[in-house]
Amino acid sequence: MCGIVGYIGPRQAYPVVIKGLKRLEYRGYDSAGIALLNQQQLNVYKKKGKVADLEDSIVATSDLGGHIAIGHTRWATHGEPSDRNSHPHVSKSGQLAMIHNGIIENYAPIKEELLQKGYEFKSDTDTEVLLNFIEEIRVKNECSLEEALRIALKRIVGAYCILLVDVNDPDTILAARKGSPLVIGIGKDEHFLASDASPIIEYTKEVVYVNDYQIAIVKRDELVLKNLGNEKETPFITKLDMELAAIEKGGYDHFMLKEIHEQPATIADCLRGRLQVEHSHLKLAGVENNLDKLLAAKRFIMVACGTSWHAGLVAEYLIEELCRIPVEVEYASEFRYRNPIIEPGDVIIAISQSGETADTLVALENAKEKGAFIFGVVNSVGSSIARLSHAGAYTHSGPEIGVASTKAFTGQLAVLTMMALKIAQAKGTIDEARFDQLLGELAAVPDKVAAILKDSSNIERIAAKYKDASDFLFLGRGYNFPVALEGALKLKEISYIHAEGYPAAEMKHGPIALVDEHLPVVFVATRDRFYEKIVSNVQEIKARKGKVICIASEGDRVIPGMADDTIFVPDADELIGPMISVVPLQLLSYFVGVLKGYDVDKPRNLAKSVTVE
Numbered sequence: 001m002c003g004i005v006g007y008i009g010p011r012q013a014y015p016v017v018i019k020g021l022k023r024l025e026y027r028g029y030d031s032a033g034i035a036l037l038n039q040q041q042l043n044v045y046k047k048k049g050k051v052a053d054l055e056d057s058i059v060a061t062s063d064l065g066g067h068i069a070i071g072h073t074r075w076a077t078h079g080e081p082s083d084r085n086s087h088p089h090v091s092k093s094g095q096l097a098m099i100h101n102g103i104i105e106n107y108a109p110i111k112e113e114l115l116q117k118g119y120e121f122k123s124d125t126d127t128e129v130l131l132n133f134i135e136e137i138r139v140k141n142e143c144s145l146e147e148a149l150r151i152a153l154k155r156i157v158g159a160y161c162i163l164l165v166d167v168n169d170p171d172t173i174l175a176a177r178k179g180s181p182l183v184i185g186i187g188k189d190e191h192f193l194a195s196d197a198s199p200i201i202e203y204t205k206e207v208v209y210v211n212d213y214q215i216a217i218v219k220r221d222e223l224v225l226k227n228l229g230n231e232k233e234t235p236f237i238t239k240l241d242m243e244l245a246a247i248e249k250g251g252y253d254h255f256m257l258k259e260i261h262e263q264p265a266t267i268a269d270c271l272r273g274r275l276q277v278e279h280s281h282l283k284l285a286g287v288e289n290n291l292d293k294l295l296a297a298k299r300f301i302m303v304a305c306g307t308s309w310h311a312g313l314v315a316e317y318l319i320e321e322l323c324r325i326p327v328e329v330e331y332a333s334e335f336r337y338r339n340p341i342i343e344p345g346d347v348i349i350a351i352s353q354s355g356e357t358a359d360t361l362v363a364l365e366n367a368k369e370k371g372a373f374i375f376g377v378v379n380s381v382g383s384s385i386a387r388l389s390h391a392g393a394y395t396h397s398g399p400e401i402g403v404a405s406t407k408a409f410t411g412q413l414a415v416l417t418m419m420a421l422k423i424a425q426a427k428g429t430i431d432e433a434r435f436d437q438l439l440g441e442l443a444a445v446p447d448k449v450a451a452i453l454k455d456s457s458n459i460e461r462i463a464a465k466y467k468d469a470s471d472f473l474f475l476g477r478g479y480n481f482p483v484a485l486e487g488a489l490k491l492k493e494i495s496y497i498h499a500e501g502y503p504a505a506e507m508k509h510g511p512i513a514l515v516d517e518h519l520p521v522v523f524v525a526t527r528d529r530f531y532e533k534i535v536s537n538v539q540e541i542k543a544r545k546g547k548v549i550c551i552a553s554e555g556d557r558v559i560p561g562m563a564d565d566t567i568f569v570p571d572a573d574e575l576i577g578p579m580i581s582v583v584p585l586q587l588l589s590y591f592v593g594v595l596k597g598y599d600v601d602k603p604r605n606l607a608k609s610v611t612v613e
């Protein structure tokens with residue numbers, strides 16, 4: 001939610017910040033803005049729309065000079081997307097400019113306080129309230145801006161990452177975070193600030209991840225971190241393990257398509273060094289080092305949102321089947337508020353691509369406080385959830401930029417499968433032959449996914465045939481039920497077509513009433529223990545004139561005789577199947593979205609990293 005970028009150093013700040021904002025646009029794209037400090041002149045440009053609209057709106061005569069700037073790309077929370085609600089906001093005196101990612105929950109009483117003191121607000125945002133609150137404290141207490149910021153932050157409730165500049169101190173950016181991410185890149189006599197490392201990687205690989213409740217005082221040649229008690233804290237410098245190419249489109253029309261096609265490589269990266277088929281061995285340090293806690297657990301609780309929650313559902317099936325440990329799968333947003341029973345010894349498995357999802361993060365903080373052991377399955381290295389977890393395993397899927405999650409999902413499934421196998425082996429709930437067979441099946445996944453991606457013309461044809469449908473139903477049983485849910489989620493996100501996912505057998509309990517000759521029904525009907533049953537479900541839809549699209553196993557001769565359209569996928573063990581059968585569904589939604597003329601990398605109303613609740 002919202003991307004923020006800042007620069008201070010010898011370069012012209014404008015191009016650095018604009019380029020950075022484009023890299024962060026996946027985090028929000030309602031409006032964008034930039035504040036430049038040129039000596040003691042503050043120039044603010046902002047515009048509703050994408051970063052390109054901001055650039056277009058800046059005329060040739062605009063003053064783009066200055067070596068210090070802050071920029072923002074917005075996903076609206078308080079106030080509709082508009083020029084006036086865009087960040088940066090400028091304080092009443094005109095001396096301070098600020099950008100903010102997050103939500104100030106108690107902004108209303110603070111605003112009231114300021115209104116009574118004669119403040120007027122140009123926007124509907126909580127950010128403008130916080131900014132003027134800081135200014136008011138500075139004036140009233142006759143203190144430094146840093147001190148005023150500290151006092152303000154102690155008063156506010158909510159999440160924030162803010163960058164703040166002052167015309168009277170054109171050599172400093174003040175930054176602070178709680179709940180919303182902030183990375184600071186360290187160059188030679190320069191610093192880069194951003195919501196994630198993607199705007200920074202081009203310039204430096206040395207970064208500091210700022211922690212909650214830290215304030216950063218950033219100058220060209222100095223970075224000071226302090227806590228809210230005004231005590232200095234040592235910045236911990238991390239080396240980024242990421243290449244620039246990973247965050248560029250690399251010849252593909254969209255990030256989403258690139259990321260779908262990267263899956264053979266990203267799944268292989270995830271398995272590399274961990275899966276040792278020839279030695280009948282799995283190496284998963286996070287699990288190995290914590291087997292005592294994992295084996296002692298009475299239950300596992302999966303906590304996640306969206307696509308990651310779907311990965312959690314697959315994991316429920318896997319872990320219950322292989323490890324015989326009860327599993328609950330929770331939407332983080334519900335879990336954090338419903339006073340769940342969590343006891344010391346409970347194991348929470350947190351699943352998150354970004355590692356920054358606010359609901360997941362807070363749910364974990366609550367569970368950690370109650371003594372649960374947190375195991376993170378996270379993609380984004382160094383992210384808040386990764387750092388909060390007691391242990392974990394990265395998915396190693398590389399930066400995922402397309403707003404719709406694709407390669408992160410298959411990476412999560414790969415890690416969760418390895419985890420289930422490793423625990424089952426340690427617990428003795430899997431025999432050697434089955435363990436070896438599933439290792440072999442896992443190793444074969446990258447090639448099987450590559451085989452699907454080799455020729456997607458059939459999927460594109462099917463997308464063209466059904467793209468004008470107003471609704472879709474996605475059905476699956478067993479391990480393919482979460483895949484059906486994921487297929488429906490992808491389609492609605494990218495193509496804005498109403499889609500629902502259901503367990504195929506549930507259809508008779510309601511959704512079947514929707515079926516008529518206009519409704520495309522996608523069955524994930526690969527060969528598994530439910531195959532005969534799902535064949536019957538297909539018949540039931542056909543009998544009601546629904547249009548049936550089936551994902552079927554190669555060599556299946558029954559399904560193509562019944563379905564209107566069939567997409568074949570390589571055969572796989574049902575436990576491993578979701579990593580394969582989800583790929584055609586990702587492509588189907590991609591093609592429908594593109595054929596309908598939508599911006600699939602930036603679907604409306606969405607943002608990649610949901611750092612507000």
Ligand code: F6R
Nearest residue numbers: 306307308352353354357404405
């Ligand atoms: C769907 C999608 C979202 C995310 C969800 C959780 O394509 O991207 O549903 O899966 O917002 O995000 P993470 O995994 O970053 O916690």
